[in-house]
Amino acid sequence: MSGIYKFxxxxxxxxxxxxxxxxxxxxxxxxxxxxxxxxxxLSLITVVGKGMRTVKGIFAKMFNxxxxxxxxxxxxxxxxxxxxxxxxxxxxxxxxxxxxxxxALILS
Numbered sequence: 001m002s003g004i005y006k007f008x009x010x011x012x013x014x015x016x017x018x019x020x021x022x023x024x025x026x027x028x029x030x031x032x033x034x035x036x037x038x039x040x041x042l043s044l045i046t047v048v049g050k051g052m053r054t055v056k057g058i059f060a061k062m063f064n065x066x067x068x069x070x071x072x073x074x075x076x077x078x079x080x081x082x083x084x085x086x087x088x089x090x091x092x093x094x095x096x097x098x099x100x101x102x103x104a105l106i107l108s
Contacts, residue, residue: 008075010088013040042074043094045087047101053082058105062087065104069096 016023024036052058066073066087075088089097 008077010042010044039074039088041091042088043091043097044075045089045094045097045101046084047087047105048084049105051082052085053078059085061104061108062101065100066097069100071097071100 027033027036047062049055049058062085063073066089071089071093073087073089075086077086077088078084087097
């Protein structure tokens with residue numbers, strides 16, 4: 001078998017902190033991952049728009065706006081439908097990310 005298999009699990013920090021060791025042990029037993037990376041203090045921002053995936057350049061517009069605001073994206077998730085994309089950024093960058101996206105997608 002070849003390929004890269006990755007997935008993300010997003011949990012609210014207090015819940016994860018209480019069960020961290022148990023969760024990691026269960027993941028190691030069930031799927032034997034090569035590594036587990038834990039990111040804390042992330043905010044998830046969902047950009048929603050019917051048919052947005054079919055609009056040429058929409059993702060370039062989004063990520064150019066985020067990069068121009070000097071924000072580091074930590075996670076990207078797009079479902080198989082064409083309705084939304086989820087972007088994970090550090091909590092400290094949440095407001096700046098929302099403003100950058102709003103400026104690029106709504107005000108432009």
